[in-house]
Amino acid sequence: MELDQALQTFIMESRELLEAMEESLLGLESEPDDRDAIGAIFRAAHTIKGSGGLFGLDGIVAFTHVVENVLDRVRNNEVPINADLIALLLSCRDHIGMLVEQIAADSAAKPDHETETTGIMLLNQLKSYQAGTQEQSPLPAITSSQTKPQSQTAVVAQSGGTVENDNWHISLRFSHDVLRNGMDPLAFIRYLDNMGDIVHIVTLPDAMPFATDMDPESCYLGFEIDFHGENVDKATIEGVFEFVREDCSLRILPPHSRIEEYTQLIDELPEDKIRLGDLLVNCGALTWNELDEALRLQSLNAEFGCDASASRDSGNLGQILVEQNMVQPELVDAALGKQKLAKENKVQESKLIRIQADKLDQLINLVGEMVIAGAATSLLAQRTRDPALHESTSTLSRLVEEIRDSALQLRMVQIGETFSRFNRVVRDVSKEIGKDIGLAISGAETELDKSVVEKIGDPLMHLVRNSMDHGIEKSEIRLQRGKPAKGTLHLNAYHESGSIVVEVGDDGGGLNRARILAKALEKGLVTANQTLSDQEVYGLIFEAGFSTAEAVTNLSGRGVGMDVVRRNIEALRGTVEIDSREGVGTTVKIRLPLTLAIIDGFLLGVGSASYVVPLDMVMECIELSEAERQETRESNYINLRGTVLPFIRLRDQFREQGKAGRRENIVVVQYVGQMAGLVVDELMGEFQTVIKPLGKLFGNLKGISGSTILGSGEVALILDVPALIQRAVNKEAQQLAYSQTK
């Protein structure tokens, strides 16, 4: 369970690292010498490999290992950075991303055939950047146990017999520095004891000098150990002491070693021969007879002047030499260090904590409930006419509002991350379609609700692709038109009166008004005698069925699935506007609410049901006089101070049972410059409300965008004003057309 969570962390972390990697890789295109960027790219691969290994994700580890290896060479200036390598590394990044996503989808998943093929292809391409020699396997391994040859344990019968002892014999002499280096011999012996059985151990304090010379932080101890363990080989024992390889001399004799090898051991150890002999017998390593034999062999060697150790291939007793004269710790160049520190501080001073999104959602939900409960309390307080209570609830309301704002603030994220993803898109697409296009980003620090950010990616992608495909001209044409050869795509974001505005702009050919109009006429979207503003004409490209891909290319404009873009934006309670000048460029403006969670609403009653309209869309409320009611029974519009105002009776719209109330009101709502009236029974006033999404079942309900719970506990539906206005306007237009043909 815990590990599952850690895996989730790994997946999120990898996504972030891959994003940073991409950003840095793209940055390298313009600044190939950016050491920080190269460092960041390396670190991304390094971390993914390292953490992936912990989860046993061998596929990710194996692939990332090669990438890391190449990056390391780049970092060390062994491989130059160029466009080809950047392109390759970007593909590798994508591949790692793919592998991570497959794990995210199913932690036990094996990569599918296609992914595997991609991986092999990329590895092949990486080969030419790798160091000449074949890399060792990147799979989990701890250094020393791997680098030490293991075959030496084989004992070949030679002169002299083998000893009876069926235990391993280990001779240990620690360097003086071992304690100062933080290593405690006790710890290793403890570990050894845990791994098997220390049959016998002799602690040798012989090397300890006179009291006055004895440095209490130095180690003077040696150990002779007889050790027994199941399934233990020499490498395992060496592994126990891997961290003190340079701080001890270690000699290991396998069970039933040749007496000759003990001879050599006695030779090599610093202590007196006789004392060592006693020790080895005490340890149970040798019997007295074996010791005699060992000492006899030794004198024989001495006699023939041949060094025991030279008579066999060098050091096959697995001795680990003490490496002395270690490099003294360098004192850091203090000034340099400080300078670096200051820079690092600047880079990332902000402390971040990671919170699971659902916890935040839960908080916001609760705040929402609190808002509702608060509203109910205020209502009750007002009824009591108790000034003290009234005051206290209004303080409470203010606090609740602040809490609401702070809570929503928690979910605010900068749009920059979403924007910077387009660096890659613009780069890839411009290559693909053979245009030279750069991306300019501004307003990256503009914040908006995470839930909005998540949903805005697709529409943006659509718009960006459209601009690139159809908006920006090829270089030759641009030059002919006196524009710079390189086209520019501009992403911008800013806040404007409670909304966030996201702009996708280009300096391309602009929209062709006449051709759009012609197309719209052909499709029957407009009638010939309609006079339309530029805005309205451009807006036509967002109409469903306006364009097919074919038509769009002919129009040299845009339009592939633009209606989808608008639908997506409207689902977020947002709007799309388009602004264009022929020959100069086009800018699409998306306006979105800052949050999807809470709105200030206006409560309406129709029959027994309540509805909520977002307050910022309400223009005014008018009571319908009896005369007007009679008048409008048949039509769907009234005369509002000289202009035609189409309206919808909510009672009809939602098939509310019962007769209309004694009074009716029109709530005038507006959206993107269009106005319509909603006929309701009752106006119930302002109401701060938390939007609860409708279940999937009601997802397709026309005219409703969500629900909320009232202070009384009743459910109120939130009206989808843009859809209702559209409906009212269309209805009116139809009726108009109908009456005209009559």
Next chain:
Amino acid sequence: MAKTVMVVDDSASLRQVVGIALRGAGYEVIEGCDGKDALSKLTGQKVHLVISDVNMPNMDGITFVKNLKQMPAYKFTPVIMLTTESQEGKKQEGQAAGAKAWVVKPFLPTQMLAAVSKLVMP
């Protein structure tokens, strides 16, 4: 008394997994997400072992260990450095800084547990 191990790595998932493995074996674990963060969390309390990555933002592992070894309360605290086999140069630098134990990334949680127990039993 449980032995305390500090894990310093910029990868949250790595800290999480190593933390799970070590806590499961009876160690107490404190975490640092980079050298700077780790130093700020070392306030003189007993720490029996430090595990640190080399490559980290804000303050890399080598600088961290150099600083650690300057602090009287930690000058003899053993350090396991996490490395890749391609970082031989870093290794020398780290050894000089006072990190004598090295474990190659990637490793499995059990391997880390073994490495830790060689230096400090829980």
Next chain:
Amino acid sequence: MTISIESSNGVCHARVTGEMTIYHAAEMKGELLPCLDYGTEVEIDLSEVSEIDTAGFQLLLLTKREAAKVGKSLRLVAHSPATLEVLDLFNMASYFGDPVMMPRAAH
């Protein structure tokens, strides 16, 4: 780490409290060795030793050896679990020759 020392009737009683580790090694050496001058017999009470490492253990060895050199007797008494574990692991109980309660069978 603190060492409290009392001397009466030619017996020096030293009591070590806290960690006998390398962090305090220099300090310990400076306090343990002079104990040999305070009496003909020296008794080191280890009951309050919470932790002991090789550096701490070495100092006990050193003190024992120096005591023998000058013909004085050194006894380690009331071993705490931490000190017993080390004596056992290093198989040095007999070297010191003090009666101890071994936590497990000696090898």
